[in-house]
Amino acid sequence: MKLSADFAFTQGSLGDYADCPRRFELRYLRRMRYPALEVRQALDYEARIRKGQRFHKLLQQHLLGVPADLLARSLADDDELRAWWEIALSKGLDGLPRERRAETTLESSLAGQRLLAKYDLLALEPGGEAVIIDWKTGARLPLRKALANRMQTVVYRYVLASAGAQIYGGPIPPERIRMDYVYVAAGGARLSFPYSAAQMEADETRLTDMVGAIDAAAEFPLTEDERRCRFCNYRSYCDRGEAGDFNDFDFDDAEEDEDALALDFDQIAEIEF
Template identity: 30%
Template sequence: MAINNLEELYFSQSALAIFNNCRRRFRYRYLDGLYWPAEWGMNEEVKNDLKQGRQFHLLAERYYSQTLGETVLNSNSLLQSWLNRLKTFSAAENVVSAEQELRFKEDNLKLLAKYDLLKYDSSLKKFIIYDWKTDKKSLYQKDIKNSMQSRFYLYLLYEAGYDYFAADYELEQMPELIYWNPRYPDQSLQIKYNQDDFQTDKKYFQELITEILAEVEFPLTADLNKCRFCEYRPICRGEKTENKELIEEDLDLNLDWEAVEEIEF
C-alpha cells in the first residue's frame, strides 16, 4: 500500500536497510506501493525454506505464549526437530512477550519493531531479546553484530520499551540480543548494549530518518551488483531478476501472520 507522504510511515529496520541499500527501491515499495510478495523471484527450494521459516516462527510464538500444548508435528519431522531444539535452547520461562510489537514516536522519529521473543532476567534486571533465524547460513558466517537489525532492535527496546514496561518490571541494566538458528542448535550469538552504543544509535537513526524525509529524487543505486536479485530490476534496468536466496534480514517474516499457512498437526 502506498502512503501519501513519508511523515505517515513508521520505519522498521527493513525499511531503513532498504533505503541504505537503494533509495529507488525504497520509493517503489513504500511510496509507490509497488510491493511484491517475498516469494517472488525465488526458486521452489528457497520458497520452501521461507515457508518453513514462517512456520517455525509461528510455532515459537505459540510455544512461548503457551498456546501450543504438547502437539506432535506428525506431518513435518523437520519442524518437530526444530521445535524440540528450541525447547532445549530456551524454555518457556521468564517470558515477557512473544511477537511483541513496539512503536515509538518523537518528533520526526517514528519507529516500529516486532520482536520474536522478549524475556526478563530478574537477577540482572534487564530484558533479553531473542531473534530466530532459519536460513542455511551459520550465524558465524554473517556480520550480524553491526547490522541494522541489531542496532535498531536494541536501540528501540531501550528507548521506548523500558518506559513501556516500567510498571511491571524493574529494569536497571541495558538489554541484550541473542540470535539463534534451529539448523545450528549449538550456536548462538549474543550482543551486549551500553550507553555509548545507545547514544551513537540515537544520533544515527535521527540523522538517517531526517535524510529520508528530505529525500526528493530517490536515485538508483550505482552498485549494479545490488540490482541482481532486486524485484524491481525489470523496471529499473530492463533485465530479469536473478533467482534470489533466502536472506531473512531482508524479509519482514513476522508482520503478516494471517498469511502464514496453518501447520497440519
C-alpha cells in the same frame, strides 16, 4: 513525495533505504506492489519462507499457552521443522528471564518519525535483564561483525531501550539489554549482542541521520551496486537484470517480513453480493 500519515520506520524499511533509495521509494512512498520473482527457484523460496513463518507461529502459540506436545503432533510430516522446534524448546529458552512476551511490538519516536520493532520474544525481569530473542532458521551463521552492524540489531535494541519502560516497570538501562540471535538450523547456536549507553547514543545518531536523510530527500536514486538488485522484485522496473539464485539468498532478512507471501485477511473488505 511524502511518507503516508500512518507510516512507521522499521528495520526492514531502513534496510531497504540503505540498500537502495529507489527501492524505498517504490515500496514505501509509492506503495507499489510488484509481482516479479525474488529468486529463480520460486517454489523453493516460497516453501522456505512458509516454513520459517510456521516455525515462528509455533513458538508464539506455545508462549500463549498451547502445550508443546500438542503442537509437536502437528509436525509429524516435517522432520526439519520438528528439529527446529525441538532445538528452540531445548536451547532457545534456556536461562531467560521469566516474564516472556511473544510477538510484541514496540514503537518509539525519532527525528519526527515513528520507529517500530516487532520482536519474536522479549524476556524481561523488572530490575534485571531484558533479553531480545530473534529466531533465525538460516543454516549459515553470519559473521559476527556483519550481524552487529545489521539494521535489525541497531533498531531492536534501540527501540527496546527507548520504548520498553512500561513493560519493564521503569526505564531500561541499556546495559541490561541483550539481543540474542538463535540459529535453530545451526544446532541452536546463539550470537549475543549486549548493549550500552554509548552504543545507544551511536545508534541514535545513525538512525536519526538516516531518517533525516529520507525526510529531506528530494530524489531516491537507484543503487549503483547492481548486486543489490539480484533479489529485488523491482528489478524489471529499473532494468536491472534477472532474478537471483535461491542458494545465495539471505533468509535472515525475509524472516522479519511477516507479510511476505501472506494473504492479509484484514485487507479484504466485506462486500455485498
